[in-house]
Amino acid sequence: MLQINNLSKSFEDKLAVDKLSLNVSPGEIWAFIGHNGAGKTTTLKAISGIIDFDGEIRVNSFNVKTQPFEAKKSLHYIPDNPVLYEHLTGIEQLNFIADVFLLSQAERKSQIEFYAKRLDLYEVLSQKISSYSHGMKQKLAILCALIHKPKLLLLDEPFVGLDPKSSHELKLIFNELASSGSAIFYSTHVLEVAEKICSHVAIIKQGKLVCSGTMEKIKGLDSLEKTFLELEDETSD
Amino acid sequence: MKPLIDLSKIYIKQSFQQNNKKKRTSFSLIASLCVIALIVIFGLGFSFYSLANQLATIGQEKMILIVGSISASMFVLMFTLYQQQGFYYKTNDYDFLSSLPIKTSTVVLAKYISSYFLCLFYHTIFILPAFVVYFIFTPISFTAILYSIISLFFSPLYLLLISNVLTIIINLATARLKNKNIINSVFTMLFTLLIIVFVALGNNDSLTSFFSTGEISIWIKVLLPFLPPLFNAIVLNSFLQFLLFLAINLLAFGLAILLTSLTYKRINNFLFSSTSKKNKGSMQFIPRKVTHSLVKKDFMILINTPVYLVNCIIGAIMLVFFAILYAVLAKNNGATASEAEIFVGLFALSGAMMISIVPPSAVSINVEGEKLLSLKSLPIKFIDIVKSKLVFNILAYFPFILIANIIFFALIPTNFIIILLCLLVQITSLFLSAVVGLLLNLKFPLLKWSNVTQAVKQSMSMFVTMAIMMIFCGLPILLFIFFAESILISLQIEIYFLIIFCFYILALTIFVWILLSKGEKLYKKIQ
Numbered sequence: 001m002l003q004i005n006n007l008s009k010s011f012e013d014k015l016a017v018d019k020l021s022l023n024v025s026p027g028e029i030w031a032f033i034g035h036n037g038a039g040k041t042t043t044l045k046a047i048s049g050i051i052d053f054d055g056e057i058r059v060n061s062f063n064v065k066t067q068p069f070e071a072k073k074s075l076h077y078i079p080d081n082p083v084l085y086e087h088l089t090g091i092e093q094l095n096f097i098a099d100v101f102l103l104s105q106a107e108r109k110s111q112i113e114f115y116a117k118r119l120d121l122y123e124v125l126s127q128k129i130s131s132y133s134h135g136m137k138q139k140l141a142i143l144c145a146l147i148h149k150p151k152l153l154l155l156d157e158p159f160v161g162l163d164p165k166s167s168h169e170l171k172l173i174f175n176e177l178a179s180s181g182s183a184i185f186y187s188t189h190v191l192e193v194a195e196k197i198c199s200h201v202a203i204i205k206q207g208k209l210v211c212s213g214t215m216e217k218i219k220g221l222d223s224l225e226k227t228f229l230e231l232e233d234e235t236s237d
Numbered sequence: 238m239k240p241l242i243d244l245s246k247i248y249i250k251q252s253f254q255q256n257n258k259k260k261r262t263s264f265s266l267i268a269s270l271c272v273i274a275l276i277v278i279f280g281l282g283f284s285f286y287s288l289a290n291q292l293a294t295i296g297q298e299k300m301i302l303i304v305g306s307i308s309a310s311m312f313v314l315m316f317t318l319y320q321q322q323g324f325y326y327k328t329n330d331y332d333f334l335s336s337l338p339i340k341t342s343t344v345v346l347a348k349y350i351s352s353y354f355l356c357l358f359y360h361t362i363f364i365l366p367a368f369v370v371y372f373i374f375t376p377i378s379f380t381a382i383l384y385s386i387i388s389l390f391f392s393p394l395y396l397l398l399i400s401n402v403l404t405i406i407i408n409l410a411t412a413r414l415k416n417k418n419i420i421n422s423v424f425t426m427l428f429t430l431l432i433i434v435f436v437a438l439g440n441n442d443s444l445t446s447f448f449s450t451g452e453i454s455i456w457i458k459v460l461l462p463f464l465p466p467l468f469n470a471i472v473l474n475s476f477l478q479f480l481l482f483l484a485i486n487l488l489a490f491g492l493a494i495l496l497t498s499l500t501y502k503r504i505n506n507f508l509f510s511s512t513s514k515k516n517k518g519s520m521q522f523i524p525r526k527v528t529h530s531l532v533k534k535d536f537m538i539l540i541n542t543p544v545y546l547v548n549c550i551i552g553a554i555m556l557v558f559f560a561i562l563y564a565v566l567a568k569n570n571g572a573t574a575s576e577a578e579i580f581v582g583l584f585a586l587s588g589a590m591m592i593s594i595v596p597p598s599a600v601s602i603n604v605e606g607e608k609l610l611s612l613k614s615l616p617i618k619f620i621d622i623v624k625s626k627l628v629f630n631i632l633a634y635f636p637f638i639l640i641a642n643i644i645f646f647a648l649i650p651t652n653f654i655i656i657l658l659c660l661l662v663q664i665t666s667l668f669l670s671a672v673v674g675l676l677l678n679l680k681f682p683l684l685k686w687s688n689v690t691q692a693v694k695q696s697m698s699m700f701v702t703m704a705i706m707m708i709f710c711g712l713p714i715l716l717f718i719f720f721a722e723s724i725l726i727s728l729q730i731e732i733y734f735l736i737i738f739c740f741y742i743l744a745l746t747i748f749v750w751i752l753l754s755k756g757e758k759l760y761k762k763i764q
Contacts (some may be wrong), residue, residue: 099525
């Protein structure tokens, strides 16, 4: 579903991502972890075609550089800070996304109703987004992704700002999506959650991929937190 | 004192901040600002010189100072009135600054300083030609020149007070209303129109009053009290009058800070807390084309952002206003057929300029802010983005072009070919400005801003678009003014319109080709 080969990205003189390679298959849930400024967001932005980069990225076998339109049809990226059109209502924002992904009337109606009710957002969809709280905006941003069933879901810190119920619901939704063949690749600092719901993990440090693989292989019998801290120390030495 | 200096530095730096930090960008910014300033200075200088020539025949050339000051003041008020909203109210840094141990007056003063520099820039380019023309016609005295130079720095203080007070009134009246953004925009446009009317009437009235009584008219004394002492100081070399001028402006500065500080938190609290939580009608799930959705989204941003709306629509409103003004002037003066053609020419060409000089497309990428990055991650073809931005720009102006032309040609009937060509000239200039604006906004995007005034009024794309469209639209106007007789007699106005139309079509073809061949690369580069 996602193949990254030698991804590099630098900003002026600073190398943000250095020759990162990774493969994500359908049905997998990946946690992408690393310290602040490690290159997580840059990687996610490169995958979603927001920034240019060196190397090759393929989404659903489409090259992000040469076939961006086809690649973007298969993915949805949710940034860490939900940026939505504040002057629109929730339903207008969702209809906008549905129009972009060419969803039929019946399809969008059923998907919006189904997921909005699960995330406790259905009652406020006719309100302007500017009246939403941070958490509600985050849920709406997630909802935007869910309605068109993306084959690859990219999320930057998706649990930040969510209430416990919505957080729990989102974990269930992740599992359901993975079971239906979608791949999920998300950056996080909440290692306990990642340990519970992710099948795979990738650890990045100063732009370089330190390790990646199945959760069991990476952490072994230890906790993910302990493994992560040990890896951080080792590579520092 | 330290927070004030730091904050002022930040705001001034932000005023000139662009996404692209290359040296070439800074050079282009300065170059385009200089081009705009030179065009305005040259245009105003020429008209002031012509007027001063006429005034000199009756020994009243000094009146050029009054005419110049009224025009400069009113233009500055017109520009700063809606900018103040973006500077003071609903800015991104309000919550952050409110949480810090910084006095409200310090924050207000820092914002005031950054808006002062902008005001100073506008005021200088409008008043400078009047001063130069005045000193061409009168004997040069060192003190008069000194007073003129110092006055450049002080006059904006009073003008800022007026625009601050009007902004406070508009916001206090609208901040708690349901559709506050739209009502706010309507109020701002009404005040701006009033200012335009004052420019037109004020200059006429001040000249009439001066000729009949030898005194400056009473309404100028009331509305612009700094003007009579400045006039007396320069003309009579009176130090006392100059001190009075300084005192009025310093008092205005103090009052502006006091009034804005007293209302700053109150208005912002209203604006931030009065977001409606009411449901906006029933939910609908009707599919639409991507371009349609994108255009709708652009209109929602425009309607709900007063600074953006007023900045873009003011040209269209002025088009309608001038259509009425030209038609009434032609009718009242009992213009002959050939004289009426001059008004037709002025309406067609200046109308083209009014609707082209600040196209929404020139900042439509900027106002998206960081949302543009999310938009980039969606499967939307570049051509759809281009189509939507151009359609949005054209739809925003098209009704005004139709209204203005219907009014003008209903009052000044002429043959169908002239009407058609007038429409074609205005519509092609609108297309041209939309394409140029979008291309330049792709080249010079500004996605990170703390207030919307920065994105709309202080962006590189807007300045360069203004400079280019001033050249494209100003050139035909200048040629028409200089060679009106030859154009109307030997060439015929229809042929002149046809030449301008062909010139715009050619320019449009070139810019569309550049947009389609280079635009996508520029769009991809935005990050």
